Amino acid sequence: MLDEVKISSAIIEKGLRRMREITRVDVVIAGGGPSGLTAAYYLAKDNINVVLFERALKLGGGMPGGGNGYPFIVVQKTALEILKEFDVNFTPYDEEYFIADSLETTAKLTAKAIDAGAKILNLISCEDVVLIDDRVQGVVVISTPIEMAGLHVDPLTVRSKAVIDATGHSSEVTRTLVKKGGVRLNTETGGVVGEKPMWVDFAETTIIENTKEVYPGLFVCGMAANAVFGGPRMGPIFGGMFLSGKEVARIVKESL
Numbered sequence: 262m263l264d265e266v267k268i269s270s271a272i273i274e275k276g277l278r279r280m281r282e283i284t285r286v287d288v289v290i291a292g293g294g295p296s297g298l299t300a301a302y303y304l305a306k307d308n309i310n311v312v313l314f315e316r317a318l319k320l321g322g323g324m325p326g327g328g329n330g331y332p333f334i335v336v337q338k339t340a341l342e343i344l345k346e347f348d349v350n351f352t353p354y355d356e357e358y359f360i361a362d363s364l365e366t367t368a369k370l371t372a373k374a375i376d377a378g379a380k381i382l383n384l385i386s387c388e389d390v391v392l393i394d395d396r397v398q399g400v401v402v403i404s405t406p407i408e409m410a411g412l413h414v415d416p417l418t419v420r421s422k423a424v425i426d427a428t429g430h431s432s433e434v435t436r437t438l439v440k441k442g443g444v445r446l447n448t449e450t451g452g453v454v455g456e457k458p459m460w461v462d463f464a465e466t467t468i469i470e471n472t473k474e475v476y477p478g479l480f481v482c483g484m485a486a487n488a489v490f491g492g493p494r495m496g497p498i499f500g501g502m503f504l505s506g507k508e509v510a511r512i513v514k515e516s517l
């Protein structure tokens with residue numbers, strides 16, 4: 262006989278164990294879009310204890326939606342190594358542009374990151390950072406439904422050696438640090454410079470330069486990197502996102 266209580270108990274026990282496991286980790290990633298998932302994979306692959314928090318129910322950020330809802334993404338030649346690493350199928354459009362299924366890419370990035378050992382928790386928002394002795398040392402997390410309901414409920418804290426802001430266009434973690442911590446970032450203005458209008462070629466190049474430690478303990482990747490350092494947007498081409506995720510994993514590993 263299948264037992265309703267056993268099913269609930271199995272989930273509650275595993276869920277609590279998971280929450281307990283992730284209260285102290287090497288690296289926290291805020292945001293499960295293409296750059297955050299890529300970073301999670303490359304860190305976990307090198308045995309770094311990494312947890313990724315995603316506010317939404319689904320993973321992938323802006324990727325599953327492809328371009329204007331057509332479920333395809335474009336990836337330039339220089340980033341094909343990443344699609345190959347994740348076993349994502351792709352077809353050439355011409356010798357420079359390649360097309361992948363946005364849902365397949367999302368699923369494979371997620372599965373490979375989990376297989377490599379990354380812990381991914383959806384429905385959890387990073388609402389603040391832990392700032393001790395002028396260094397970001399973790400994040401403050403709250404369940405998304407509680408956040409959405411606007412209820413006055415205290416959050417939980419996760420300590421880490423490094424935090425990666427992979428929250429995309431909003432660059433939310435970095436903005437929160439500036440707003441609440443009153444700190445000066447490693448940018449030309451000392452604050453979040455803000456995303457510039459579309460310029461694909463420039464955006465896809467500068468995103469790698471902008472992938473860096475923006476404040477002690479806090480790193481930015483993906484669209485958050487361009488938003489923080491004042492780079493332009495690029496639309497549904499994703500090579501820069503994948504390469505930025507890989508690059509931030511490399512930089513963070515070096516810093517640990």
Ligand code: 48F
Pocket residue numbers: 291292293294295296297314315316317320321322323324385386387388427428429430431433434482483484485494495496497498499502
């Ligand atoms: O926006 P998103 O996909 O970021 P990305 O990895 O990729 C950008 C592209 O999708 C696209 C683009 C293509 O070239 O420009 O926009 O830089 O994913 C960001 C994820 O972070 C989540 C959000 O729900 C999304 O899935 N997120 C945002 N704020 C928080 C968060 C937060 N405070 N805590 C947790 N997750």
